[in-house]
């Protein structure tokens with residue numbers, strides 16, 4: 001009997017105990033996993049500004065599953081993925097409607113015949129991530145069904161589809177065209193969707209698109225946002241102030257966001273809107289087009305201002321100029337620097353400006369911007385640039401990709417009209 005207990009009962013008891021402990025551990029591991037995923041949705045996502053592509057500028061209402069698949073192929077094949085562009089965002093007008101019985105959103109069956117889940121699988125198979133668009137109102141800006149009243153249902157559906165990013169607009173909210181700017185309503189509506197996304201347990205970037213009037217930089221992070229638009233839509237213009245519902249130019253967007261540096265940082269970024277680089281007055285949003293220098297300036301300034309880099313041209317057909325701009329690793333490294341500081345203006349006189357972005361390793365990026373329609377020269381001392389005058393720096397030009405020879409204690413550049421030149425200054429070890 002004793003032998004039976006020793007040889008059979010005890011080992012089996014131990015086995016049962018081990019299984020039980022294992023199960024409990026697995027269950028608690030699962031729970032811990034879920035908790036850490038939810039926590040990571042908050043804390044670890046967007047530690048640097050998100051990078052990707054958005055369908056609105058080039059395709060607008062003509063976005064389709066074919067376009068998204070071909071864009072995924074192009075991003076994986078052209079080197080864009082390798083330099084960090086990872087999200088492919090389907091903007092507005094993907095929706096076919098909302099089912100009147102189940103209340104579930106469904107995609108336009110003609111343009112998305114295989115459905116969004118299959119599309120997400122395809123995009124994921126290329127090592128990329130999928131984003132989608134909805135709205136905090138009853139309708140989207142393109143008059144498709146919005147998520148108001150359906151936030152949890154929609155968030156769950158997006159998570160089930162495998163969506164990794166949600167751009168959330170503000171059309172058809174009660175005050176969206178009034179001058180009332182009911183920021184409390186905006187906070188409540190964005191929080192409802194932010195909470196719904198979190199409760200799915202899937203890490204999903206939450207991109208707030210309220211355009212700025214209700215100060216989303218003050219509350220965006222609290223409601224679960226990882227980025228928030230700071231101004232109205234940027235069209236393919238160099239300079240254009242807002243006029244009622246018309247879009248703005250690159251320069252106007254820079255002027256708004258450059259005053260908001262203190263609100264950006266790892267986990268939550270000011271978003272001056274998508275890049276128009278490479279549009280050349282084609283695509284859906286138009287605007288007149290910018291020249292090569294102006295497109296390069298948009299890329300440079302977006303990087304200095306630690307902006308999300310969401311490309312907005314047809315990346316299936318990029319010309320050499322566009323490729324050189326979008327694939328410049330040196331300028332992207334400034335945007336993606338681990339210190340996570342947005343640059344700020346240190347100098348502004350007669351249309352010439354200087355911006356400074358502190359970088360990791362005690363380095364600093366300096367951008368010179370010529371707003372004028374004539375060429376000019378800028379020379380500033382380290383003191384003007386608020387740099388430590390006791391430190392010697394090596395100076396690297398991120399567009400020429402070489403070290404720049406500069407007179408001691410100053411930085412100087414010949415500037416073409418609308419040009420932006422960017423330098424990385426690294427302290428020389430003594």
Ligand code: GLA
Pocket residue numbers: 056091092140141142169209232233
């Ligand atoms: C708003 C947004 C744009 C785009 C359109 C889609 O205007 O600001 O970026 O998403 O809606 O309708």
